Amino acid sequence: MSENKTAWERIQLVHNTGRPTINDYLPLIFTDYYEMHGDRLYGDDKAVIGAVGRLDGRPVTIIAQVKGRDINENKVCNFAMPHPEGYRKALRLARQAEKFHRPLICFIDTPGAFCGIAAEERGMGEAIAKNIAEFMTLRTPIISIVLGEAGSGGALGLGVCDELAMLENAQYSVLSPRGFASILWKDASREREASEIMRITAEDMVRLGVAETIIEEPLGGAHNDLDKISENIKEYLSQVIPEKCQKDIDVLLKERYTKFRKIGAFIE
């Protein structure tokens, strides 16, 4: 049963509850998984994990943005804000998934790509652009799931997919409500107001054609019952992955292109 909450309440819920992270979900959804490291170009970005494992016995590739569960974990994973090498690691593993005919499952959970000197020097724009373009034609099924927050281009770098699912309280936005308020109204303190007009909830995403599915959370939110939310995510994946794997890949790619191609509102 889904609950009625405002966007602002959902933001609070995602940020202030010790919400489960990919590290909580991995052992409950997948088996036999091995983490893979590095982009083979620069380094290993701890904000993005990549793994090969099994879903219901079927080999899959998993790419995820990692939030820390405490300040020490967050220092290591940079609060889930990837550098360019995180996106390049993702692309390397995505291509590997294509090579070995494994479906790709992406978990999105980031406030955004990191904004810093090194990130610019190493080509953040190019890294995200390339992932978007390459994922669009990757010849294997891609499912993306937003766990908590999906911020801007940093989310879209793992967000080109055949189907996008949102956890019930998750949000997807073009920038943070705080950034939105400060740019548009020159007043960051109006973030709550911004969050309500920006259309960032899971329901908004389905209505706007960005997401296809909402994964129900336990009463009060994902943190209240880790087993239950893991089961719900797994149930969704167990149904959607075989379905996409059965499809002719050229049909799947055409549908993937069309999914994004048709988003927009204009008159002629």
Place this chain on the structure above:
Amino acid sequence: MFEDFFKVVTKRFNGGDDDYKPPMFKCPRCQGLSPLSRYEELHRVCPACNYHGRLSAQERISITIDKESFREFDSEMKSRNPIDFPEYEEKQEELRERTGLNDAVITGTATIKGSPCVIGVMDSRYMMASMGSVVGEKIARAFEYAAANKLPVIMFTASGGARMQEGIVSLMQMAKTAGAVKLHSDQGGLYITVLTDPTTGGVTASFASLGDIIIAEPKILIGFAGRRVIENTIKQRLPDDFQLAEFMYEKGFIDMIVERRKMRSVLSHLLKLHGYNKKGV
């Protein structure tokens, strides 16, 4: 002493007439002042430091392509208000009146010294050339047309980032445009990006960074994150040359920096090098 110096300067600019002050251009890069007429004469290039200023899409098209060769696509396309953002329509009406544009990009076919191409030019006067539904759709159609007609694409990019008034729909235009670029590329089409001032945000993180050849104008701003956002994150001031074309060139993200006065001829040579010759030749 400074007073004296100031007098000399004003005298020179004023040509001795104390009442007349010609309009001046203040360069955002070197902060230098020069007569606006001189800056305009150079097609908006700073005479002091060679910063390449912003052109309207119309001006850009007219200095780039062969006279009367432009056939515009989708000139009447206008944005709707996908997330019912307050006052979005009014703001656009006002801008349409002021700029004569319907949105922040003009696309079409043209020839450059005889070579046919699809050309797209963004115009920063329209909501800082932010990418909304119309920008995304027109660019995607331009690449699809080019793919279907075996034409090269030249995109003059400029953007302040996302069209916030369109929320998540704006973000999705990155996927729409990058997808269309990929489609054109996979069919062997040539895509030349010309980065102009400023190219930032979602445009940098989509079609602007996907050219087979990436050109930039001198001293222009190129980046993903905004300067102020980075300064707020790292709590320190950034060096002046950070994110300028020359910086990104040093870092390996740009093939060449080309001055405006040479752009048309460089583009023409590159098109011909890739086999896009005059029709019938």
